[in-house]
Amino acid sequence: xxxxxxxxxPLLLKVCAAGGLLFLHLPIxxxxxxxxxxxxxxxxxxxxxxxxxxxxxxxxxxxVWSALALSVQxxxxxxxxxxxxxxxxxxxxSQTKFFGREAISLLVILPIxxxxxxxxxxxRSAFSLFDIPFSVWTIVLGxxxxxxxVVYNNAVARFRRTSGSLIEASMDLxxxxxxxxxxxxxxxxxxxxxxxxxxxFALSFDEVIVTTFTGGQQAxxxxxxxxxxxxxxxxxxxxxxxxxxxxxxxxxxxxxxxxTRDGDQIAGSGK
Amino acid sequence: xxxxxxDTPGSSILPRRGGFAGALSDAFWRHPLLLLILMLxxxxxxxxxxxxxxxIALLLQSFFSIxxxxxxxxxxxxxxxxAQLLNGTNLDIILRTVSMAALVTLASAVLxxxxxxxxxxxxKGRWKAFFYLGVMLPLWSSYLVxxxxxxxxxxxxxxxxxxxxxxxxxxxxxxxxxxxxxxxNSLSVSYLGTFLVFVYIWLPYMILPTQAALExxxxxxxxxxxxxxxxxxxxxxTVLLPLxxxxxxxxxxxTFSLTLGDYIIPxxxxxxxxxxxxxxxxxxxxxxxxxxxAAFSVVPIVIMGLYLAAAxxxxxxxxL
Numbered sequence: 001x002x003x004x005x006x007x008x009x010p011l012l013l014k015v016c017a018a019g020g021l022l023f024l025h026l027p028i029x030x031x032x033x034x035x036x037x038x039x040x041x042x043x044x045x046x047x048x049x050x051x052x053x054x055x056x057x058x059x060x061x062x063x064v065w066s067a068l069a070l071s072v073q074x075x076x077x078x079x080x081x082x083x084x085x086x087x088x089x090x091x092x093x094s095q096t097k098f099f100g101r102e103a104i105s106l107l108v109i110l111p112i113x114x115x116x117x118x119x120x121x122x123x124r125s126a127f128s129l130f131d132i133p134f135s136v137w138t139i140v141l142g143x144x145x146x147x148x149x150v151v152y153n154n155a156v157a158r159f160r161r162t163s164g165s166l167i168e169a170s171m172d173l174x175x176x177x178x179x180x181x182x183x184x185x186x187x188x189x190x191x192x193x194x195x196x197x198x199x200x201f202a203l204s205f206d207e208v209i210v211t212t213f214t215g216g217q218q219a220x221x222x223x224x225x226x227x228x229x230x231x232x233x234x235x236x237x238x239x240x241x242x243x244x245x246x247x248x249x250x251x252x253x254x255x256x257x258x259x260t261r262d263g264d265q266i267a268g269s270g271k
Numbered sequence: 272x273x274x275x276x277x278d279t280p281g282s283s284i285l286p287r288r289g290g291f292a293g294a295l296s297d298a299f300w301r302h303p304l305l306l307l308i309l310m311l312x313x314x315x316x317x318x319x320x321x322x323x324x325x326x327i328a329l330l331l332q333s334f335f336s337i338x339x340x341x342x343x344x345x346x347x348x349x350x351x352x353x354a355q356l357l358n359g360t361n362l363d364i365i366l367r368t369v370s371m372a373a374l375v376t377l378a379s380a381v382l383x384x385x386x387x388x389x390x391x392x393x394x395k396g397r398w399k400a401f402f403y404l405g406v407m408l409p410l411w412s413s414y415l416v417x418x419x420x421x422x423x424x425x426x427x428x429x430x431x432x433x434x435x436x437x438x439x440x441x442x443x444x445x446x447x448x449x450x451x452x453x454x455x456n457s458l459s460v461s462y463l464g465t466f467l468v469f470v471y472i473w474l475p476y477m478i479l480p481t482q483a484a485l486e487x488x489x490x491x492x493x494x495x496x497x498x499x500x501x502x503x504x505x506x507x508x509t510v511l512l513p514l515x516x517x518x519x520x521x522x523x524x525x526t527f528s529l530t531l532g533d534y535i536i537p538x539x540x541x542x543x544x545x546x547x548x549x550x551x552x553x554x555x556x557x558x559x560x561x562x563x564x565a566a567f568s569v570v571p572i573v574i575m576g577l578y579l580a581a582a583x584x585x586x587x588x589x590x591l
Contacts, residue, residue, distance in 0.1 A: 009393040010503075014386035021402075023382070024409040024474065027420040027525040030430065034423055045433045085314040092310040104311070107318050113524075114575065115532015117548045118568045121555055122325035125565070129328055145322050147316065177296035177306075180286065199411070206413045207537065212552075225415045229422065229539050242416045253411045257404060 014022065028246060035243040040236055064241060067224040074136060074220060075204040078143035082200045083193060085144070086151025094159035100140040111146040120213030127214070134216025142214040143207055147200035154196035154260065155189060162188045195259040198252035221245065230241060287294065306402035333565035342559060352562045356570070362551070365570055368547040371462075372530035375469040376477075376523045383477040383522065384515070390478075404481075418539055421468045425540060427457035455542055460534035465541035472536065473529050477522035484518025485511075517586040524575075524582055531571040547571060 035054065037047035058064055089108055093101055111119055123142050132138060132267040166188070170180040210221035215223060221241070299306040336349045390402035409417070424430050448461065449452045455461030486585065488511065493538040496506040534548025545553070547570060554564035 005416050009389060011395075013385050013389055017389035020382055020386040020474075020478075021405045023471070024405065026411060027417060027424060027471065028409065028433075030423060031416060031420050043423045044428045045423075045430040062484055083315075085317055088310045088584055089314040090337040096307050098307060099554055104315070107323070108314070113528065113579075115528055115568075117532045117534055117547070117551055118326070118329075118572060119322070119328075121551060121564060121568055122322075122557070125332055125561060126321075126325035126328045135559050141321060145318065148318070171300070176293055177299050178292055202411055206415075209533075222413070222415050225419065226535065229419060237493070238419070242413075242419050244418050245413045249412050250408060253408060254404070257407065261400070 012183040023095045031239065031242050031246060034239040035236075037236065038130065040234075041234070054240045057234070058073075058237045058240040058244075061237060063219070064221075064237070065226065067219045067221045070136070071205055071221040072142055072219060074139050075201045076091045076141045077136075078147050078204040079197050079200045081144035082142070082147035083197050086148045086195060086196065086200075087155050087189075089148065090152050090159055094156050095164070108149050108152050112149050115212075116146075116207075116209035123210070124213040134214065134218070136218070137210055138214045138216070139220065141216070142210040143204040146210065147204055150199040150203060151193065151196035153190045154199070158189045158192035191259040195256035198256045198259075202249050206245075232262035287424050329565050329568065332562050333569050335562045337560050337562055344561060352566045355563060356566050362565075364547060364550050365546050367544065368531060369574065371469065371546070372464065372527045374466060375473065375530045376526045378466070378470045379477040379526045380481075380519050380523065383481050384519075387478050387485055387515075387518075388481035388511075391482050391488075392490065393512070395526065403584070406475045406478050410479075414472065417472055418468060418536055421540055422459055423466075425458035425464045425467070429459075431458060457542050460542055462542060465537050468536050468540050469530050469533070473526040476525035476529065477519070478590055480521035480525075481515060481518040484515045484521070488514045520582050520585045524578065527578060528571070528575050531574060 004031065019114075033047065033067065034043075036050045036052065037044075038049035038051045038053075039047055086108075089104065092098075093104055119142065123145075126132075127134070127138060162185070164185055167180055170184045171177075175183065205220060207220075208226055211220055211223055212226070219227065225238065225245075228235075272474060332344070333352060334348050334350070335349045337343070338345050356365075371541070386406070390399065390406075394402045426432075432441075432444065435441050444458075447463070448456070448458070453462045453466075455464070458464040458467075479575070492510055492514075493506060496510045497503075501509065532548050532576050534546060534552050537546045538549055551564045551567045554560045554567060
């Protein structure tokens with residue numbers, strides 16, 4: 001009898017799993033190599049030479065900076081709105097039972113369950129219906145709508161783990177509703193909210209499909225990249241920006257992971 | 272002598288609190304419904320008015336038509352726009368998108384399974400975290416950067432051509448590219464390229480729910496199946512796959528829906544033939560035919576509605 005049953009994995013499975021992970025990561029790593037290439041006109045591989053020059057060029061490009069500033073601004077506002085709305089929704093759904101709870105969960109998930117283009121064109125037609133001019137706020141409106149769900153998912157998962165008797169105990173010991181919220185509920189859900197907020201930020205920072213419909217003439221960083229992809233002007237600058245975007249989005253994801261790793265999952269299932 | 276001091280008889284055991292905040296807190300405690308309504312109003316207003324309102328406005332527009340001469344939207348109820356959807360080119364676009372979505376879903380399921388199975392059954396401790404992050408990081412990293420990376424990879428002068436040339440297999444790539452329909456001038460302007468990028472981008476969405484479903488399969492079920500004489504192939508087909516199916520279906524909701532609505536990937540990597548997303552974009556933008564764009568965007572909504580109903584029957588929502 002073998003005693004290590006179920007411990008060793010079949011070789012083929014190992015190879016397939018490792019191959020799958022490589023398939024997921026190699027393309028992203030390739031971006032890093034391209035950021036240093038000396039080639040300007042094509043996507044030649046291997047790079048004919050390596051240089052740091054494009055970092056300086058990208059640094060001095062005003063359009064990159066203004067796109068970055070707009071992206072950060074939109075992502076911050078959208079994250080704050082999503083945090084407030086998502087937490088309220090999660091608290092209501094997980095702390096009480098009422099008619100129509102399922103419908104509310106569905107309503108929150110709908111903006112990401114439907115294709116982004118539907119959300120985008122729906123918002124755009126609504127804007128044109130009411131003659132609302134495009135501004136930072138129209139972009140924020142769209143982003144906050146689909147960011148609510150990541151905060152909601154994280155908060156609901158944490159609320160489920162937080163025992164209701166803690167809140168009752170706090171009330172029994174004489175704390176009022178606000179004190180209970182401040183001293184009992186908030187410390188319990190704090191890291192989940194932080195994680196949800198970071199994911200919402202990453203989601204908004206990266207969004208392109210809805211933004212093409214709600215942005216008008218203004219370019220967020222993804223819109224800037226999309227322009228470069230369709231009509232390349234200076235390919236090496238795009239390479240550098242792409243690499244920086246990868247690094248910048250990895251950090252909040254890693255942070256969110258470490259904040260929520262004991263027990264609940266980050267965002268449940270996907271964006 | 273009364274020990275308890277109750278300032279208003281019949282309200283509660285504790286005395287009322289002073290101050291506005293205290294009174295408010297008491298009011299919430301006494302009327303939980305009030306608190307519930309207060310909590311739900313802001314998110315429901317936002318999602319209900321901004322989002323659902325916009326969706327309804329969009330649906331209404333799909334029943335309007337456009338005046339062929341002036342190009343002005345004619346706000347009268349008609350089904351003419353939907354009839355337009357069924358003409359040759361438009362029907363082609365719909366069929367092309369749906370078959371691409373189906374193929375992408377199938378390929379993602381096949382690729383995702385070994386990763387999900389390994390992570391669920393064999394990875395422990397640090398390796399589990401490694402696998403989790405290994406799926407999460409590509410999932411969350413910038414969509415456009417990933418598409419861009421594939422433009423670099425699939426370009427004629429890019430790394431794929433280089434690898435094939437180094438292996439002296441250049442003729443294989445030539446042969447693949449010269450295939451009708453899926454081939455093209457280079458991988459970055461072929462259906463094959465579009466397909467590859469779709470699979471790459473949506474794969475993590477398939478891995479996570481599949482893994483979640485596989486985590487719930489007890490290891491001793493597999494052993495029992497083997498003890499009862501099933502070959503690994505039989506165990507896979509009759510034990511593992513049926514138990515993992517809800518997770519795979521849950522993942523397929525994402526891969527299918529996301530492929531249906533995407534218009535950026537086929538625009539950047541692919542032939543010039545349109546997908547639904549591109550048609551919506553073109554109709555509302557350059558063509559200025561918002562009713563037709565609206566009718567086009569109803570197609571993914573209807574397909575996803577049917578798909579979700581089918582998925583629910585297969586128990587996919589318990590696997591999410």
